[in-house]
Amino acid sequence: IRVVELEHDITGSLGLSIAGGIGSSIGDTAVIIANMTPAGPAAKSQKLKIGDQILSINDVQLDGMSHDEVVQLLKKPGTIKLTVSHGEETRVSVSGHTSRQVSTDMSQEYAELMAQDNVFQETLAPDEGPPPQCNTLHLNKGPEGLGFSIVGGHGSPHGDLPIYVKSVFSKGAAADEGSLKRGDQIISVNGQSLEGCTHDEAVSILKNTRGAVTMTVLTS
Numbered sequence: 001i002r003v004v005e006l007e008h009d010i011t012g013s014l015g016l017s018i019a020g021g022i023g024s025s026i027g028d029t030a031v032i033i034a035n036m037t038p039a040g041p042a043a044k045s046q047k048l049k050i051g052d053q054i055l056s057i058n059d060v061q062l063d064g065m066s067h068d069e070v071v072q073l074l075k076k077p078g079t080i081k082l083t084v085s086h087g088e089e090t091r092v093s094v095s096g097h098t099s100r101q102v103s104t105d106m107s108q109e110y111a112e113l114m115a116q117d118n119v120f121q122e123t124l125a126p127d128e129g130p131p132p133q134c135n136t137l138h139l140n141k142g143p144e145g146l147g148f149s150i151v152g153g154h155g156s157p158h159g160d161l162p163i164y165v166k167s168v169f170s171k172g173a174a175a176d177e178g179s180l181k182r183g184d185q186i187i188s189v190n191g192q193s194l195e196g197c198t199h200d201e202a203v204s205i206l207k208n209t210r211g212a213v214t215m216t217v218l219t220s
Contacts, residue, residue: 015040
């Protein structure tokens with residue numbers, strides 16, 4: 001267990017995103033660090049890492065708090081004192097290579113999928129079993145794009161859901177990286193949380209990425 005003090009940067013950010021909390025998109029779970037901006041205050045402290053569990057903020061215990069309540073605590077002005085316990089982080093690096101151009105329009109892919117009568121009749125939630133792991137994936141986006149489609153989002157046809165991977169295409173950054181799979185939940189993209197995003201907002205975030213892309217995903 002460590003105590004880490006952080007100061008917001010000039011944009012008011014601590015340079016980290018979180019997952020978990022009561023009523024969060026991943027269920028009623030402990031609050032963990034889902035991602036960190038490379039040059040942000042959290043990363044610069046060199047005392048935090050992805051997967052660490054946040055136990056308290058400014059001596060306020062997080063047990064029983066909702067995700068939104070934790071976010072508000074992190075946004076309070078002044079020094080933010082985090083009490084954290086050591087977590088597990090998995091990083092996957094990839095040197096991407098591409099060949100020929102293929103379609104990467106995920107909105108169109110989603111619309112085509114939803115037009116099928118039998119699309120996504122199975123549950124979006126992971127099967128019961130070992131708890132999901134929070135992994136950080138590094139993709140190199142080339143001419144073939146990220147190479148996967150998504151479903152879910154706030155206000156989606158299936159309800160207010162997290163963003164999940166619907167399918168991974170045979171070519172693209174995801175196929176080159178090799179570990180992303182159908183059903184994985186995307187927590188954040190380049191440090192930007194997808195919590196509460198609509199499907200279209202998530203598509204826009206993904207399509208606007210360039211080059212090296214860091215994604216935090218929950219995988220079972």
